[in-house]
Amino acid sequence: MSSSHQKTVARRRVFYIPGYDPIHPRRYRELYRKEGAVQAAITGYDLTLKPAQASQHYGWQVEATIDGANVHADVEVLVWSDIVRDSMEASIPGTYLQLARTAWIYIASGALRRLMRLRKGPVIAALYPVGMLLGQACVAMLLWYLCWRVGGAVSGALGAWAGIALGAVAFAVVLRWFKAKDGKFFAYYLMHDYAYSAASKGAHPPALEERMQTFQSSIAAALTDDVDEVLVVGHSSGAHLAVSILSDLIRAGRVPANGPALGFLSLGQVVPMVSFLPDAYRLRADLQFLSARDELTWVDVTAPGDGCAFALCDPVSVSGVAPDDKRWPLVFSAAFTQTLSPERWQELRWRFFRLHFQYLCAFDRPKDYDYFQITAGPVTLADRYADRPPSKSLIDVPASKYTSVAA
Numbered sequence: 001m002s003s004s005h006q007k008t009v010a011r012r013r014v015f016y017i018p019g020y021d022p023i024h025p026r027r028y029r030e031l032y033r034k035e036g037a038v039q040a041a042i043t044g045y046d047l048t049l050k051p052a053q054a055s056q057h058y059g060w061q062v063e064a065t066i067d068g069a070n071v072h073a074d075v076e077v078l079v080w081s082d083i084v085r086d087s088m089e090a091s092i093p094g095t096y097l098q099l100a101r102t103a104w105i106y107i108a109s110g111a112l113r114r115l116m117r118l119r120k121g122p123v124i125a126a127l128y129p130v131g132m133l134l135g136q137a138c139v140a141m142l143l144w145y146l147c148w149r150v151g152g153a154v155s156g157a158l159g160a161w162a163g164i165a166l167g168a169v170a171f172a173v174v175l176r177w178f179k180a181k182d183g184k185f186f187a188y189y190l191m192h193d194y195a196y197s198a199a200s201k202g203a204h205p206p207a208l209e210e211r212m213q214t215f216q217s218s219i220a221a222a223l224t225d226d227v228d229e230v231l232v233v234g235h236s237s238g239a240h241l242a243v244s245i246l247s248d249l250i251r252a253g254r255v256p257a258n259g260p261a262l263g264f265l266s267l268g269q270v271v272p273m274v275s276f277l278p279d280a281y282r283l284r285a286d287l288q289f290l291s292a293r294d295e296l297t298w299v300d301v302t303a304p305g306d307g308c309a310f311a312l313c314d315p316v317s318v319s320g321v322a323p324d325d326k327r328w329p330l331v332f333s334a335a336f337t338q339t340l341s342p343e344r345w346q347e348l349r350w351r352f353f354r355l356h357f358q359y360l361c362a363f364d365r366p367k368d369y370d371y372f373q374i375t376a377g378p379v380t381l382a383d384r385y386a387d388r389p390p391s392k393s394l395i396d397v398p399a400s401k402y403t404s405v406a407a
Contacts, residue, residue: 019236069378121307202280239269263381271315285405298328305336317396320403
């Protein structure tokens with residue numbers, strides 16, 4: 001689309017849907033504030049944050065001057081961290097039971113093997129908590145065994161029994177210590193993450209479905225507001241939630257024909273981890289539906305440097321549900337190795353979880369992806385990427401065993 005036909009954005013509503021994250025949404029405000037200031041200094045524009053007006057959701061206001069245009073953006077986080085926290089309340093034995101159940105579902109369904117064909121990085125990330133939790137159990141078992149053997153060697157049979165008792169206490173203490181330090185290991189956190197979707201074999205849990213309806217109503221209300229664009233950003237697990245929310249929104253006829261432009265930006269998506277599961281009928285149907293709609297523009301951004309995402313995997317096509325009239329998403333790479341300086345890349349390349357959030361951060365060698373210009377700049381998502389081709393390394397070959405969109 002030529003610049004003469006571009007719609008200039010003066011006001012924007014942004015809805016950010018986070019992934020599986022139990023932390024208070026102020027984390028995203030502070031990340032936006034800090035990284036936005038860095039990106040503005042690098043690229044040469046003005047960006048300031050102000051407190052949000054009264055809202056149903058947690059958010060903030062952005063005032064930006066980019067390319068000579070003044071833009072106001074209201075950013076809101078669609079919070080489901082309380083649901084995440086509730087799902088993480090499993091005990092230590094309960095978490096190991098989740099491990100066994102989740103591993104069985106992915107292996108027995110064939111999903112794990114097919115996911116490996118797409119990208120090994122996110123599958124290794126999924127296997128990490130399994131290996132880490134089993135390793136922690138082995139350390140605890142080894143300590144229990146040493147207590148038993150030492151007790152037996154010192155005091156015979158009576159000492160052996162005392163050693164067994166002491167070892168049992170040590171076993172429990174070690175496992176509790178590992179859980180208390182999970183902020184460093186992320187084993188319990190990631191295990192709960194993968195177990196959450198696997199527990200229902202890809203179906204959305206009822207509590208999440210109810211929350212998604214609330215999110216849909218908030219977006220629908222914004223589409224009747226006096227703004228130029230409504231932008232929905234889904235990060236990580238939030239991407240596939242956004243797919244279903246927007247599909248329901250369009251099916252319900254809640255996108256006005258003459259309303260604001262509607263954009264959907266999916267970042268670091270892990271859609272196949274859910275859509276490849278046997279009972280993910282709703283998600284597969286929504287992927288198929290949304291990919292052919294003209295009510296919105298859907299852009300999907302990942303990067304091979306993000307080992308936690310299915311980089312450059314078209315979530316519709318690899319799930320085996322692409323319709324003949326498929327339009328979306330436009331899939332391209334944020335190209336971390338090119339958009340980050342060699343020094344910055346060396347600093348971040350082994351910080352896997354930090355890289356999974358890089359899409360929301362500043363780039364010191366930015367190309368055509370700039371999160372802050374997308375969310376607070378004067379150009380709609382549709383116009384910004386109207387002439388952008390998909391990345392050449394796009395993966396769009398169907399890989400899922402399960403492709404049914406109806407139970």
